[in-house]
Amino acid sequence: MQSLSPELSTKLEEAVERMPAFPKSVQMILEVSRNLSCTPKDIIEIIEKDPVMTIKVLKVINSAYFSLPYKINSLDRAVVYIGINTIKNLALSLATIGILPARNNAGFDMDEYLQHSLVAAGIARQLATRYAAGDIDPMDCYIAALLHDFGKVVFAQFMPEEFSKALKLSEKTGRPLHETEEEIIGVNHAMVGAMLAKRWNFSNELIDCVGNHHSMPVAENLMAECLHVADIIAKNITAPKTPKRTVSDPNWKAKRLGFTIDRVSALLGDLTPFVNEAKIFLQASYL
């Protein structure tokens, strides 16, 4: 498999720098910031639903300018370090760039992408809370899942023609998208996401999670395990048109979770609250 040339990775990184956020969060951050009595919680709830805004905050806090002794994956930790007003203003500065367009030349459905990311994030947080409490921060898992497919947005925005071909090929042949991306673009969205996460100095754990979310998680990476399982469960409920996704071996059991994916999904019970929460956020998008 090829990797990205340094020129292309620099180009993509610079392009993401100017990438706007999602319409709903832009609209909401502008609304709450007009209200002097908005609470820090209001602001965090908006940012943590938008992959672009979340990336912007984590990128700053993990940058060389702060050179903190450890990497920060959580918005709450970012708040305690650089303060809620600085974070609010970072989000506001992003809001002035504009909004991600509903339609892109790749024919990639941004709404579906965001819904999937939010549902996966909610499930990953729930899995971490239930099965890995004390060993892993559930919010770290939430962020990993929120950002795991970010490479698709980058393709849609900056390599629309190639990405469109990969999407069509996957649709036509039923092959997974990450495979058709590799065939047509040379790299897949997971690799691009990981490459960017690395350039932004995100934690190694988060980089591995994003980069390997289509592979079987290696032992001892709880975040990767939660993300892998959450991704599959979320895909099955948020994209009913695409073939049901599963791991190559249906009897595969996530180590920490101790069950097959179908069983984990059943144990989570009614998943509609995850979907509804995401839908509420998506409503009124693209006004």
Add this chain to the structure above:
Amino acid sequence: MKIRFWGVRGSIAVPGPNTIRYGGNTTCIEVRTDDDDLIILDGGTGIFQLGNHLLKRMPIDAHVFMTHTHWDHIQGLPMFTPIFIPGNKLNIYGAFDPVSGTGIEKVMDIQLQYSFFPVREAELKADIEYKTMRPGQTVAVNNAEVTGTLLNHPVINFGYRVEHNGKSMFFTGDHEPPYNFYEPGDPHYEEFESIIKDKEREIIAAMRGVDVLVADSSYTLTEYPSKKGYGHGTFDTSIRMAREAGVKTLICTHHEPTRSDDELEAVFAEVLSRHPHQQGDPEIILSREGLEYEF
């Protein structure tokens, strides 16, 4: 080491009959090491009088550390006379601003614009160098060392620890101890508590054992609830930090601009009555324009 207060007021300068004893200028502290090196903490309106005082000792080699760039901490810099005199050397230190993406050089650029000031930054005669610091970074000022620590304010704010010859002081700049804005029961609550504890430990470690802690003590306990989130501490939070860090002397500063001298003394007396001196406690005093403290 000797420190002298040139400005002790928060938010805005308030000269007048009600502030004559404690002073109306905004934050500026002069620190002299035992080698007579000049370290200036913040450039509020108090720095104007410091500048005039320094005219007798030209040329100067000053190291100005900005805790943050809110007006009351930078407003005096354009009127700091030594910047107009050739032969003077100024090093200006401060944090990176992630929102504008600029370093501490903006502290002059922003203020010395055509619409706001007659002289451009490029026209200043002193040799000025801007040095953007990272949190936790220690800068050497000849034989002294200055370390910045990220504190909590609505803009990036460094508290500075100055050390020389076995003596040390810490100035918070503006700081409100971080608080949990989630309700108990919220999924974020516990995690946020533990992050705050981590941060508090880091802050206490940064000021541990200093001879003098100069701390933002803007509000009283009664005033604080309506000012929560403004980024300032109370007399009580300063006393708590001073006790935990085992400092010898606590100097409470950043006095509320609306507080008269009489009111300031009254609220301070009330605070002291609730915190009677116990063994190991720091001496607690109020900052006052002109106050010199040598240790």
